[in-house]
Amino acid sequence: MQLLVVQFLSGLASAASLFLVASGLSLIFGVTRIVNFAHGAFFMIGAYLAFTLTDEFSGPLGFWGGMALAAILVGLLGGLFEILLLRRIYRAPELFQLLATFGATLVVQDLVLLIWGPEDLLAPRAPGLAGAVEVLGKRVPSYDLFLIVLGPVVLALLWLLLHRTRWGVLVRAATQDRDMVAALGVNQKWLFTGVFALGTFLAGLGGALEAPREAADHTMDLRIIVEIFVVVVIGGLGSIEGAFVAAILVSLLNAFGILILPKISLVLVFLLMAVVLVIRPWGLFGKKEGAARISGGATASVWKPLDRDGRLVALIFVAAAALAPLALGPYGLAVATEIAIFVLFAASLHLLVSVGGLASFGHAAFLGLGCYGAALTVKALGLPMLPALVAGPVLAALGAAVIGWFAVSLSGVYAAMLTLAFAQILWSIAFQWVPVTGGDNGLLGVWPSPWAATASHLYWLTLTLVVVAVTGLRAIIFSPFGYALRATRDSDLRSEAIGIDRRRVQWRAFVIAGAGAGLAGALFAFLKGSVFPDTMGVSTSIDGLVMVLLGGVETVSGPIVGAIVYKLLSIWLVSHTDYSKLVLGLVIIGLVLIFPKGIAGSLRLRRLRRGVAAREKAPA
């Protein structure tokens, strides 16, 4: 009983910080429609700044002043980030801003390492709240009690700000209908900047308040980002009250899950999120998103299969790739194999994201299922490589059939979040189902059959399968089914009015994309000789999205270019600099600014412009 009460209070204390960070994310999304992946980074900066500032200034004034200053600095940084970067890319395709925020996350991770070093840092205890209070014979830190009170206070202040000030009314109006607010003559730029600054301020405050409780470390950004996604989705995107209730739910579930169901503790939160999304697709307090206004042809150009020149270029490219073993050593070939695998991974995600308009934040789930499917076929069933290469995609396709069935009944960010939830559920299972998956230790010794064991043979096998699969995916894009899928993306209204069953079409796309990623996963297992849960972690999913977005969503060849560029760059950077994330992040941000339509997309646009210019110059 006592333990339960203590656990309950500790859960409530964690909820306070979670609520602060999540409400910031929710506000930002509500108004700007940006999924701010960098929110965890701002949270982390808040924690580190709080450590330094409270260390610098002593005494109660120094401590609380330092906390406030840390949060304010983070808010200013957020505002600056919005002005310098996000403002330039609001007109870019949906999700493209995600790239920029992801780049910022990478930069911050290395900057934190550079400035504060790799050690875990614990801020000093709060003056006056350093002790503990006895509750039912157990000692509860008074700082925890302070946090429990602070949560509702911040909620009340935010409520007053949003309901009792002119600015707050604008923010709430913009959350419901941005275009209408703009049409009423409100300067959106400063509204967006203000909301972004407020949101990141809350993230920084959340980080600062956690600093005396839990040591700051440089992976805390990724940990919190997944958790606040969950909170925001359960509560309802754009709803502050929802974030508050959901933060308490999630924190209590975490606190009690470890006590009651330790074996599946990691799964619980994501199960809750999946259940909420299936029953109440817009979260507990969310409202159904108003019909999006037609944005004047999101995709302006017509998709065409490769013409003769294009096919020739592709053929030359594949032939050159096939000759790679003549030039590369074992290491180079391993890198080339990995790149080929990720080309397939990105191409399969492209079918969902670009062709189907279905954002997926959990595509790594299918890669992981392919990995485990292949590895278990070899390890548990004792079968050779070929059956394993079939089992991987089959398992992934089955997983995609289940996940896709739920995801297609939602739309937009909610569907993306549901895929994230499912991917995290699978990740948790792989992590905690030790007897089968080996847990954190993974499955080792998944080696290819003797005929494919050398680096060049494995490379050729991979290249062949990848070329066949990617060609197949392209053929599907231009098949009647591919047109139907694109039709549901282009205009839901029109496709429904000509008899297309959107859910069915999109569900099939999920299965196909899942199988493609599964094949990539199976090959990946044999390349590495081992399988670990992190293959299906969030960062792999985000990697996939980055590849697709870098290449350009509005193109057919984008994912191939994107995967090659991104993979080459990240592998090269890791072996050439200690601060690969910093450079990679800056490169991504740079690419976003230079190529706001993706690499392949911008190149094509440039070619089109040149064509128009040439035609205009030609004598009539």
Added chain:
Amino acid sequence: MTALLEVHELAKAYGGVHAVRGVSLSVASGEIVAFIGPNGAGKSTCFNMLNGQIRPDAGTIRLDGRDIAGWPPREVWRLGVGRTFQITATFASMSVIENVQMVFLSHAGRLGRLWGLATLAERERAEILAALESVDAVVIFDAPTPRELIAALLPDVLVKGGDWPGDQIVGREEVEAAGGRVVSIPVVPGYSTTAILRKIREGAPSSRVEA
């Protein structure tokens, strides 16, 4: 002559606002019918209920004797009901020909195919066109429709007029000149969006509108 489309006491309300109430009409095969009424009278809402975009609260929609009220648009389309949208809805990443092709492919039940190119043979297209002509189709135009288009139309058509009176594009006379009939959609007294707009314009004391 039996009615191809028969609508009886159609109604739709949003919260306390009655967008459409008590609309009844019947359209015979080969007839042109126009809906006219002031802004907010519920013309588009009527159309959206006819093709399944919106589920009516009450009333029946009989197409060829079958009650299709509440059917999803794709099922209604299968019975031969086509429509335009007030804000054009097209497939932006496809050419004009491909946009049209999509309708044919869907009609031929071909859109599930994973292989081959998304085109139809000339012969198939001719067959489908012939099939379409024999179907008693209803085409709904949810926008003021130019006179030439009305005159050129062969199948049964519902045309939406703009504001009434004094509409520039389609008025009562033009529809009647083209051999059509006009159905006037009245504003639901005290409840319609027009009434609410008027209240706001007159300076309703608070944002609360009679619900």
